[in-house]
Amino acid sequence: MYYVELLRARRVLMWYTIIVFGIIAIVALSTMGQHGSLGAADTIPLSDIFLGCAFGGYVVATIVSTSLVSESATVPITWTRPVSRERIAWSFIAVDVATILAGYLVMIAAVLLCIAVIGLSGYLRAGAATWELLLLGFGSAVLWYALTLAASSRLGGHGVRVATLSWLVFLVIGSVWGAPVPAPIHALLTALNYLNPIAYLGGISGATHTHTGGHPIVLSQTPRTLLAWALAAVAAFVAVRLWSTKEA
Amino acid sequence: MIAISGLTKRYRDVLAVDDLSLDVPSGSVCGLLGRNGAGKTTTFKCLLGFAQAESGSIRFDGAPLTPQTFAKLGYVPERPALYTWLRVSDHLELVRRTQPAYDAAYAKELLATFRLDGRKKAGRLSKGQQTALALIVALSTHPSILLLDEPASGLDPVMQRVVLDLLIEAASNGAAILLSSHQIGQIDRAADRVAIMRDGKVVVSGELDALRESSRVVEATFAGAVPDLGEMASTMKVEQIGTNVRIHANGRADSVAARCGALGAVGVRVLDRSLEDIFLEAVDDGGNR
Secondary structure, three states, X not given: OHHHHHHHHHHHHHHXXXXXXXXXXXXXXXXXXXXXXXXXXXXXXXXXXXXXXXXXXXXXXXXXXXXXXXXXXXXXXXXXXXXOHHHHHHHHHHHHHHXXXXXXXXXXXXXXXXXXXXXOHHHEEOOOOOOHHHHHHXXXXXXXXXXXXXXHOOOOOOHHHHHHXXXXXXXXHHHHXXXXXXXXXXXXXXXXXXXXXXXXXXXXXXXXXXXXXOOOOOOOHHXXXXXXXXXXXXXHHHHHHHHHOOOO | OEEEEEEEEEEOOEEEEEEEEEEEOOOEEXXXXXXXXOOHHHHXXXXXXXXXXXXXXEEEOOEOOOHHHHHOEEEEOOOOXXXXXXXXXXXXXXXXXXXXXXXXXXXXXXXXXXXXXXXXXXXXXXXXXXXXXXXXXXXXXXXXXXXXXXXXXXXXXXXXXXXXXXXXXXXXXXXXXEEEOOOXXXXXXXXXXXXXXXXXXXXXXXXXXXXXXXXXXXXXXXXXXXXXXXXXXXXXXXXXXXXXXXXXXXXXXXXXXXXXXXXXXXXXXXEOOOHHHHHHHHHOOOOOO
């Protein structure tokens, strides 16, 4: 059954890559002839690029998170294969996670290419734990995907609405956390931010990769990476369970 | 063989299927008839596991439904459910990858029969062509169990005939086929047994020939007043218009005709009834709808 999802993922990635590199081409063209420079002591931390490029993962995650709910329209085909529904769902999830990774890496490649075109490659610097941030950025995108998948898996349609709404919810939860609100509401917002993929990328020092304070998720890099992946796994299990036991 | 026993499905306070029992032996086409909302599609959903039955049992070749059942089961839904963004050939590739019994040569033959272009996207097909593709997806594995919910809807009369011929051929090769249709002529042509549903219940079922035999009507004309019909009036449905009577003979047409003759009828005719007559009588609810 993963064949359908492979075709869907291929289509998503094709358009995504065209758009991302199209934007990069525009940026490159607009800066042509200018040679960029930073101050002598300044660098471009690769860690910031890895965290920022999670945005690309979020975009792809949002699109592919409608995969299971999209199958509601084709249940007479999807659910009449000699394969258990759980296995069908997991095969979809495997393809989707690989697609998110590809989307994330395409975004990183596009940004690095842009930096190279501008002539700032020499300023790129990687710290000791920089590469681990790839796992965090990727994990937060997969968490976004899994939460949206779980929220929409029981529905008979409207997956796109849920996916679109996820942006609003995550952005609002993240942005109102710092607002002056009563303590119980602040505690609630803090708890909700543990389910907010965007929150996992904030409050980390690019140099030390430790929690910098003033942020809802009070965990350093490794525990928060593990937590993001663990929550994503739980949400994926919930999504598979809900989808495979629903009535069509 | 499809064996359904005591199937009951309720949606909140609506009893969609009520204690339905039905057997479809191998090599048989069973026509499932009923008005809209009679419970036909819900029955299909329960058979396929799309909906959870409240009670009852469903067995295919003696075993309950499992994912492996779908290796030998073909299904065509009421409305073609296709990936509109995929080409016809992609649908067949999906079947090839997921069904061990997929017969590529037969699928190609069916594509030619229905004049479908493999390169076309499903969303760009007409309704009839989409139905044809759904049929090809279902038939290309030579399933021994076929569940077809209005399989010929949207097809032109020529293609409808082709579909019915394909079903008859599949049944002659041993398939058990449950076929729902509002077009009674299709059922009449393809099915050897029928089940008629009303309000979630099967109200009439059996072999078509036996049903026809049992539903023959005797029409008798008397010269004067209609005499006392004796036990016929109490055990059979009798309609009287003037000096004419129509007696629904419940399988005893010949003896009823002879009795009418003995009572002095000046004219006696035994009328065969069509499946449509049988259906209309079965679903007649006295004009309550």
